[in-house]
Amino acid sequence: PPQTLTHTESNGKDAGYSLEVVIHTDMFGYADGDTVRLSVVIWDIDFASADAFNPDVSDYAPHWWGTQWADANFEKYYMYREVILSPETSVGVGQPGVTSLPKRFELAQNYPNPFNPTTTIAYQLPKATRVKIEVFDVLGRKVATLFDGPQVAGLHQVTWDGRSENGEAAPSGVYMYRLTTPDYTQIRKMLLVR
Incomplete structure (x- = not known):
């Protein structure tokens, strides 16, 4: 099939x-x-x-x-x-219902983008590892940590509500979000429009 x-x-x-x-x-x-x-x-x-x-x-x-x-x-x-896409969302030929892990690390583009007030960030992990998802402003200052801890292999997502770690609404502008593991780092841009 x-x-x-x-x-x-x-x-x-x-x-x-x-x-x-x-x-x-x-x-x-x-x-x-x-x-x-x-x-x-x-x-x-x-x-x-x-x-x-x-x-x-x-x-x-x-x-x-x-x-x-x-x-x-x-x-x-x-x-x-x-x-x-991963074998968890697609069925392999001759292997109906069989699932396996993503083959590589990947940080997806946030959606929606631009956004107001919230956006979702998805990522995939090919193995269990420590994960940190952080948001930075254009000057490189950390705005928020969305996740920091161990996670199992698979597909994951976090949501950012457009607020800093102290609960203040972040101003409109370009922000970077970063996925960091011991083996991999990737950064993408997103736009908050208030």
Whole structure:
């Protein structure tokens, strides 16, 4: 069978709806370890309830890294998510249901970006290790430590609420976030817009 990426979301509230995305990743040349951005459009069949932001619909995407809703003149909702492919999210040929660990360290681009007030940072670890995720301003001053401790191999994510370690709201601007392990370091940029 072809490799597939299947993602199912639920918020614990059952209104009779669910969303499952299945993508045959081998058709597009994706490999384990690649980062793929998924875009899902939910159409409003009667073209009425999308005339305003609907919090009940947004409740169905609590784990999506970012949600952007259509403007009031459109009849659809958009949801975006970046997924780091690994055998945990894709099924290997001839090995249905078998999972293994990511093959390399990787720090994904935060999402949403730009953001206000929160953003999510995802990363993958090929082995259990000590991990530190920190945020710095453009002058290199540490703003916040989002995680500092041991973690198992696999896919992980942290959320930054745009606040410093002392709880103050960070000003608008460019920030760097860094993944540090004993074997690997990677830095990416993000933009906070208040």
